[in-house]
Amino acid sequence: MDDEKGRTVETTGERPTSVPYGLVGHPLGHSWSPQIHERLGSEPYALHDLGPDEVEAFLRGGAWQGLNVTIPYKRLAAEVADVRSPAVVRLGAANTLVRDGDGRIVAENTDVLGFSWMLDRFCRTRLGGSPHELLGGRKVLVLGSGGAAAAVRDALEHVVGAQAATISRGGPETYDSLAERHSDAALLVNTTPVGMYPACPASPVPVETLSALTSLLGVLDVIYNPLRTGLCLAAERLGLPAESGLAMLVAQALYASELFQGRELDDALVDAVERDLLARTRNVVLVGMPGVGKSSCGRELARLLGRPFVDLDDAVTIESGRTPAQIISEDGEAAFRDVETRVAGTYGSRAGLVIACGGGIVTRAENHDLLRQNGTVVQLERPLGDLSVEGRPVSRARGLEQLAAERMPLYRSWADLVLPCTGSAAGDARAIAERLALG
Ligand SMILES: Nc1ncnc2c1ncn2[C@@H]1O[C@H](COP(=O)(O)OP(=O)(O)O)[C@@H](O)[C@H]1O
Ligand SMILES: O=C(O)C1=C[C@@H](OP(=O)(O)O)[C@@H](O)[C@H](O)C1
Ligand SMILES: [Mg+2]
Known part of the structure; x- marks a missing residue:
């Protein structure tokens, strides 16, 4: 018997009745x-x-x-x-x-096993010892009291021999008492949904509280979207090893x-x-001086990788109905920066994109977390003399030399990879794909 597409349909023998x-x-x-x-x-x-x-x-x-x-x-x-x-x-x-x-x-319950595996790798590769050596008999703070918290506590207590202290809004140990009562905690694990896409990057614990937990060796988050949660970003700012939950998943x-x-x-x-x-979902975020080639290279890279491309300047134009140059000349640079930060938040939290930023993205520190929560930051570099200032009011007003003096240190501090341009946008795109092992 043939079906409507002409394939032979088996009418006898074993046929799967459902997906296994x-x-x-x-x-x-x-x-x-x-x-x-x-x-x-x-x-x-x-x-x-x-x-x-x-x-x-x-x-x-x-x-x-x-x-x-x-x-x-x-x-x-x-x-x-x-x-x-x-x-x-x-x-x-x-x-x-x-x-x-x-x-x-x-x-x-493989959540218990999955968390144990993530904790084991984290301890050995980032903290230099086994979970038992580092955490046995010590206090671990577990944020949240739901199902994921139960699995995490179980792994900590039964597999590692740590003392799990549950912190929750309604429980006896609340977030208010964290810094005061738990400065002896060796690890902090978030199991709450705070910081999960799309409400990100948010952290269940402000960086000030985290810094008061002076015995912390590291921080884990069971959330895996975004790839770096607000909690992990805050921990990294303090120089603490941190990892979110992709390995547990x-x-x-x-x-x-x-x-x-x-x-x-x-x-x-x-x-x-x-x-x-990670290779499929992490955004590639291009930064660098105005005119260096971020938009051109981004477009090429997206084509090469078969990914969506977002130029934040275009996203600003769509969001506000005016180009960045128009907003800057009509309402001033600060007005443009506000919209730029908004679109950086929107697209920075999505996955699998190639994002070209405007050259001034680094002038607001908060933009860094918005873009690196899910992204690898690549700085493009070309000699200043090669950079176009056409249609770029900020470059014209301040001059490329002064902009470079202000921004180069910032691009450098943001960049996971610095790419000296190869001479063509397509060549730069191929070089980035190769350096980041994207295919
Ligand atoms: N790798 C490159 N080598 C030489 N010229 C380039 C390169 N990339 C872009 N250009 C040219 O430089 C100008 C600015 O490129 P654009 O992609 O708009 O830069 P950005 O987005 O960084 O401001 C364009 O005229 C473009 O054709
Ligand atoms: O350097 C800047 O401050 C700016 C750079 C522009 O983007 P490109 O770097 O893509 O030119 C655009 O965001 C705006 O005109 C402001
Ligand atoms: Mg551009």
Whole structure:
């Protein structure tokens, strides 16, 4: 029998009646789990955004082999299971369900394992010791008291032997008492949604409070979007090692995928999958002197990588109905900078973009966090004599020499990569793609 496209449709034998793997939750929104599981070999992987009246029947009777479960159904997932791991029993919550050979539902909590993996790598690579050596018997502050907090606390207490102190708005230990009562804490972990896209970069703890926690060795955030949360940015400003939750996301998926497939996967896959995700999702942000070639190179780079391109000057024009040059000459530079900062916030928080900034983006320090929360900053450099001042009121008014004196140190301090221009925008684009290992 042929279908309407002329393909032969099997009418006998085994046909999959559903997708074997997937994620259940509500609301699901955008999820990176399908791409991650595809890389790990547990595919096809579907998203099941299920309402409260349909989820239990699906968990109990749906034609699935392995499921990840997220908010708000992790407790239900633990309840419907026939077999529960020790972590699931302790937490009363499961994020992974598999069917065993007898059709029984087996529940695990790989959030605990995923956080342990991230903590282990963070401690060894950034703090120079194992979690147990660095944190055993010491106090760790856990911000928040929801499901993610329970998994983090469980890992800290049962795997590492640390003392987890929960900080929450309504609990006995609040944010107000942080600096006063917990200056002995060795690590701080955010499990609240504060700082998550699109309300970013926001931090659950102001940088002043963080600086009063004088025993901190580092900071972790379970949020992975943006790639650098407001908390991580604040910690980095204080010189504290900090990492947000992408590794935890990938590691919990790896442990879930092992259960789905019934085979062991190499832990090194976590680093590899994380690197791939970073390469695909991190913005490339171009800065440099006016006329250096940011807009031209950005356009070429976006074409090369097959990504959307955003020129912040164009975004300003769309947002305000006037070009940057018009705003500057009619209302003054400060008025332009306000709109520029607004659009930097909008596009800086998105993922997978090539962003060309205006030359003056570095004149407001706050723009740096807006753009680096999800981006790698690349500075383009050419000799001043080669720079066009056409249609650039700021360059004309102040002169390139003076602008360079003011801004060069700022470009340098923002830049993750400085690229001496190669002679053509397309050549610069190829050089950036190569230096940042983007393909
Ligand atoms: N790599 C380059 N080498 C030589 N000229 C360039 C290069 N990139 C851009 N240009 C030229 O310089 C001028 C300014 O480029 P533009 O991309 O608008 O710079 P920016 O956005 O940094 O102000 C344009 O006339 C452009 O054609
Ligand atoms: O240097 C500056 O202050 C400016 C640079 C321009 O962008 P380009 O650097 O793309 O020319 C534009 O944002 C505006 O005219 C102000
Ligand atoms: Mg430009």
